[in-house]
Amino acid sequence: MSVLDGWDDAADVGEHDEALGPSGTDTAPDTAPVWAVFGDLMAGLLGAFVLILVGVLVVQMDLVSHLQAEVHKRQVEEQRRMALEKALAIPLRSGRVTLNNGRIGISGSVLFAFNSDQLRPEGQQLLQTLVPPLRVYLGERDEMLMVSGFTDDKPVQNRNDRYADNLELSAQRALTVTRALIGEGMPSSRVFAAAFGAEQPAAPNTSEAGRALNRRVEMAPVPKAAPPAQ
Numbered sequence: 001m002s003v004l005d006g007w008d009d010a011a012d013v014g015e016h017d018e019a020l021g022p023s024g025t026d027t028a029p030d031t032a033p034v035w036a037v038f039g040d041l042m043a044g045l046l047g048a049f050v051l052i053l054v055g056v057l058v059v060q061m062d063l064v065s066h067l068q069a070e071v072h073k074r075q076v077e078e079q080r081r082m083a084l085e086k087a088l089a090i091p092l093r094s095g096r097v098t099l100n101n102g103r104i105g106i107s108g109s110v111l112f113a114f115n116s117d118q119l120r121p122e123g124q125q126l127l128q129t130l131v132p133p134l135r136v137y138l139g140e141r142d143e144m145l146m147v148s149g150f151t152d153d154k155p156v157q158n159r160n161d162r163y164a165d166n167l168e169l170s171a172q173r174a175l176t177v178t179r180a181l182i183g184e185g186m187p188s189s190r191v192f193a194a195a196f197g198a199e200q201p202a203a204p205n206t207s208e209a210g211r212a213l214n215r216r217v218e219m220a221p222v223p224k225a226a227p228p229a230q
Contacts, residue, residue, distance in 0.1 A: 080141075084221070087133035096126055104130075105202075108150075108173070108215035115156070117172040119180055127177065131184040134219075138190050143221045145191045147181070149174035150218065152211035153198040171195035177217050 081102060088104065091097040098105040111123035119127075138145060149170030156163050163169040174193035182188050203210035 080221075084137060087137045088130070091126065091129055097130070102220055104219040106217050106219075107212070108217065109212065111177065111217055112173060115169075117169065117176050119176055124180060127180045128184045130219075131181055131186050134181075134221075135186055135190070138221060141221070142224060144189075144224050145181070145186070146194055146220050146222050147174050147178045147191060148194045148196055148218045148220070149177075150196050150200065150202070150214055150216050151198050152214045153201070153205040154211065165197065167195055167197035170197045173217060177219075 081099075084102065084104075085092065085099060088097060088099060092099060096106065096110050106123075106126065110126060111119055113120060134145060137143075149172075151166040151170050153166075156166050156169050163172065171193070174195055178191055178193040181191055198205070198214070201210075201214045202216065203213040205211050205214060
């Protein structure tokens with residue numbers, strides 16, 4: 001062994017000793033556990049962010065779906081209203097018929113004499129003009145026509161002994177109109193009667209003008225009832 005080899009071995013030993021502490025152990029910092037904890041934390045944060053993002057997307061999709069359904073519903077209602085207005089263009093122009101939210105309104109004074117359920121001749125003629133367009137309209141949509149009778153709030157007992165109350169008077173008027181429509185060619189399977197009496201007034205019953213508006217008959221196309229499950 002040469003002297004130079006000795007010096008090289010001594011240098012190697014010195015360098016190794018510098019990397020060791022006073023007790024001869026390795027003093028290099030152990031950073032692996034710190035990075036592992038940091039990685040787990042980031043993975044958890046990323047997972048939470050993904051969950052939040054998915055939740056937001058689901059909520060937005062529900063809102064978009066609800067909005068689209070509402071827009072479609074409004075479009076269908078508008079098309080229905082326009083079709084009904086077109087079908088009843090002539091009676092509407094005459095002013096004897098009104099159309100509000102799909103309900104066809106006819107003043108009680110046009111159809112009936114005061115406190116009576118017998119049709120006036122002009123009322124019969126008006127119903128005759130309504131049957132053809134309504135029959136086509138109902139047939140195209142496979143719907144039915146609900147004929148509803150209404151009265152004002154004055155008790156009927158003081159004026160006529162034929163009816164027990166306003167509900168019975170409104171029922172008889174609705175039935176009279178229903179039978180008249182059937183007599184003019186409306187299929188009986190497409191029309192039915194309903195009575196509301198003084199309920200659901202169209203105007204306050206605080207004046208004669210308001211009470212006159214409440215003495216009315218309304219007709220409204222409605223969907224047919226679903227057939228019973230077999």
